[in-house]
Amino acid sequence: MLNLIWLGLLVFSAITALLTGNLKQLVNSVPDSAMNAFKLSLGLTGIMALWLGIMRIAEKSGLTEKLSLMIAPLMVRIFPGVPRGHPAIASMASNLIANMFGLNNAATPFGIKAMKDLETLNSAKGSATHAMCMFLALNTSSLQLVPFGAIALLAAGGSKDPTIIIFPAIIATSFSTISAFCIARIMSRMKRYQD
Amino acid sequence: MSINESASTISNLILLVFLVGIPVYGALKGVKVYETFVEGAKQGFDIAVNIIPYLVAILVAVGMFRSSGAMDILTSFIPSSLKDLGITSDIVALALTRPLSGAASLGILGEIVSSHGADSYQAKLGSVILGSTETTLYVVAVYFGAVSITKTKYAIHAGLVADLIGVIASVTVCRIIFG
Numbered sequence: 001m002l003n004l005i006w007l008g009l010l011v012f013s014a015i016t017a018l019l020t021g022n023l024k025q026l027v028n029s030v031p032d033s034a035m036n037a038f039k040l041s042l043g044l045t046g047i048m049a050l051w052l053g054i055m056r057i058a059e060k061s062g063l064t065e066k067l068s069l070m071i072a073p074l075m076v077r078i079f080p081g082v083p084r085g086h087p088a089i090a091s092m093a094s095n096l097i098a099n100m101f102g103l104n105n106a107a108t109p110f111g112i113k114a115m116k117d118l119e120t121l122n123s124a125k126g127s128a129t130h131a132m133c134m135f136l137a138l139n140t141s142s143l144q145l146v147p148f149g150a151i152a153l154l155a156a157g158g159s160k161d162p163t164i165i166i167f168p169a170i171i172a173t174s175f176s177t178i179s180a181f182c183i184a185r186i187m188s189r190m191k192r193y194q195d
Numbered sequence: 196m197s198i199n200e201s202a203s204t205i206s207n208l209i210l211l212v213f214l215v216g217i218p219v220y221g222a223l224k225g226v227k228v229y230e231t232f233v234e235g236a237k238q239g240f241d242i243a244v245n246i247i248p249y250l251v252a253i254l255v256a257v258g259m260f261r262s263s264g265a266m267d268i269l270t271s272f273i274p275s276s277l278k279d280l281g282i283t284s285d286i287v288a289l290a291l292t293r294p295l296s297g298a299a300s301l302g303i304l305g306e307i308v309s310s311h312g313a314d315s316y317q318a319k320l321g322s323v324i325l326g327s328t329e330t331t332l333y334v335v336a337v338y339f340g341a342v343s344i345t346k347t348k349y350a351i352h353a354g355l356v357a358d359l360i361g362v363i364a365s366v367t368v369c370r371i372i373f374g
Binding site for chain 2: 001002005006009010012013014016017020022025026028029030032033034036037038040041042043044045046047048049050051052053054055056057058059060061062063108111112115116118119126127128132133135136137139140141142143144145146147149150151153154155156157158159160161162163164165166167168169170171172173175176177179180183184187188190193
């Protein structure tokens, strides 16, 4: 998919430049863009390192684990098909908390374990359960509280106040997560998705 | 205090809770905070270096698209009511790429930052969109693939609608705070 989009951008740009007479601008933009990409990437290092360092402390101090335990009672309500005390509750909670902190490297293994735990409750192999759909809906709605990738990029680009986006991003991400929950809940009751 | 200043203050307070709160909690739990911080921070450089090829690929391609005049042509098809909300064709491209690839959408935001400026409305809106949406199709593929599920039911629908609502919420919130 991305192969096609990327190639399409290159070819379409070249054709447009020939038709509009912007060939010189087009060619001149190439080295500038490549240089900018390199500068921006290196500029990400500082804030990435800072955030990853802080998050390592959150992991090592047991804070993320503690928060996962704290949301377990809530999990039982979000996932009515999963019995209390089932291992899926713990693995899903760990995944959701890791995602909230932006710990992508930790979130993925927890998420895969959660899917395997949920699969043990699945009576129709090869077909998703309601709990799986809810878990993925929450996961794909963006849970990350502080979007440090975007902050790092703004800082690398020379922004005066790169952290200003934290508050608006938390509000927007809350909307998307709450709506993911509602949509998954509503769709789980639709006739066509019953087994 | 203007709404923009209030947002800045609240954002800074949230950042401080993470930046100071977590090390204090760690210290109370007996973690060697300095060593642990350094150990985690070491990965920062690797991440930045790993992202260079993605950013080069996207910035060059989108940069060509912009300088050829194709971006302007595409923008002229966007209704002016949307343009008034700051939804330009590069923002549309960001929203469309986001469910497919995290690195590619970060690249598009990078291109927006370098062509409009890091303090521009577009850069802020793009950042908030990036922060409130997810690489839906990738996550679904990885997680369902792990348990060989092919009948995904409504997981993708819910994820994509949530992304769309994330974009709408981002535009609304940015309009109120930065507009």
